[in-house]
Amino acid sequence: MPLLLSGNEAIVEGALASGCRMFGGYPITPSSDIAEKMSLRLPKMGGKFIQMEDEIASLGACLGSSLTGIRSMTATSGPGFSLMQEHIGFAAMAEIPCVIVDVQRGGPSTGLPTYPSQGDVMQSRWGTHGDHPIIVLVPFSILECYTLTIKAFNYSDKFRTPVIILSDEILAHLREKIELLKEIDIKVRNFPEVPPEEYLPFDSRYLVPPLAPYGKGYRFHITGLVHDETGFPTADPEKVRSLQERLASKIPEEEVRDIDVRYMDDAKICLFSIGSIARSALRAVLQLREKNKKVGFIRPITVWPFPYDEIKRLSRDLDVIYVCEMNMGQIVGEVERAAECDVRFIGKADGTIISPGEILHNVSI
């Protein structure tokens, strides 16, 4: 039976279906109804909801509960996402699975609390200090809010990494009919294959070492300091390098990258967009195609790791890529790095959606 859900509701359904049983959060528009729904639904399934004192605490609590083996999630928006950066770094360094939903709103600072933006694209990649791996998924429909949340949990367990779902105010409260999946493919994290005496929480024989849950006989140490395989701090350049290199390579980009490519076979120009604005871009493409214009459409679903290779390949026969984003120019820089054609930018950050009409107005063909 199809359900009429908002983006935020679909994320909740995806999380619960994935076996998320702990949510720690702090209210912030336009993400609060995720916390509200979780507080209602989780205890019915024996799960736990806790409203923490701020977003640093929310993510801290999720990381704590994740260490006991429970799938854990938090959700926030701009100002809260800024506060979470400290623990996103900790999760990346200590390799603790967790899912973070950022429902983007206008920024910087308190910005435009009830208006959409895509201003956190670069923050989602580089918001916390230091080099670190991250996966960022960007839904553009209500169905994707649901399916990408399921994917986010699987990736976070499989690769022992924080995974960010970058939604925005438009998707958060847009409603579409979706059919929930009957069978969910759940890939929980690996349990150690060795007895406790032999267990290394950061075993370098693995790209992603199994993480033993607290309380199951595997006693080990976790720190945010650079550590060796045993989990204890080290500053030995060789060991530091070994950790940094494993972290930098542990997420297999070919597996995780996901890109929605349409009408590209004969395209001379292309509209490139992510998330809710890709809906406008797709509409604009369809309108141009009706007039027999050779226009294509590219939408990364996984925005980080960014699909440089695919853009490079797809851009070879193009004259120009128009990058449409609801900010003053963020992802456009990455497209420029990859593309072998002209790149132009259509963007704004005034709290209003970029309409198909605005895109068409800016495209010269």
Add this chain to the structure above:
Amino acid sequence: MKTEIAVKYLRQEKLPFIWCAGCGHGIILASILRAIDGFGWSKDEICIISGIGCCGRTPGYLDFHTLHTTHGRALTFATGIKFANPALKVIVVMGDGDSVAIGGNHFIHAARRNIDITAIIFNNYIYGMTGGQASPTTPVGKIASTAPYGAIDPPFDIVELAIGCGATYVARGTAYHVPALDNLIKKALIHKGFSVVDVLSPCPTAFGRRNTMKGVVENFTWLKENVIRKSATKGKTSEEIGKRIIIGEFLNIEKPEYTEIYKRDIIDKVRSPIKSSSINFFV
């Protein structure tokens, strides 16, 4: 520390401690271990969590589930661990800067929830690890590297703070009065609810040297001379007690504990009788 206890609970390969000679932190660690040993708890049911600072290095030496988190945020991780798996015994060790400066917000809220966590504050009146800057417990007039003319910010009284915020066991001890400290930590650990032990811990290196306590001995003598047991204050006027710091138990009350209330008043009431999920991870 008795050898049996050291052998049983310390990660031998991590020794020696990084702490300076005369640091009070190691004494507090030994006290915690004696208390744990007295209860006969299994090492597998104990989680010990710290923030960042000299105190923050404590868990690394201990053969439990150990977690060295971010500066000030140990209680947030501890809350998640305890909430997710109430069967675990959760102990948090924090410096004074850790617990009531950067982590002040988490401290007051953990106390307010009365979640079953024991918070032990290694209170040396100073930021030890970063070289002696003023902390929220540096007494007025004392010298710190960022208070070269003497601290002017009134300090927190951690005991009063904890009581005011809803902790249900609150005590103060020192690294000099060791048998008394053993007893306070024991009581804190078996207490159901949020328990706090504020432990005065000499830091000869970053605090003592700047404040006319050049050697290790002076630092401990200061504690000896400037502390009075709560029991000894009975019948004494406040003039007689003077500026001495009172140690002992300040609060020990029973109140519903957070994870128990969540289970009893929420999960048990609303959980659907049909098993809603066949997903069983590790729990």
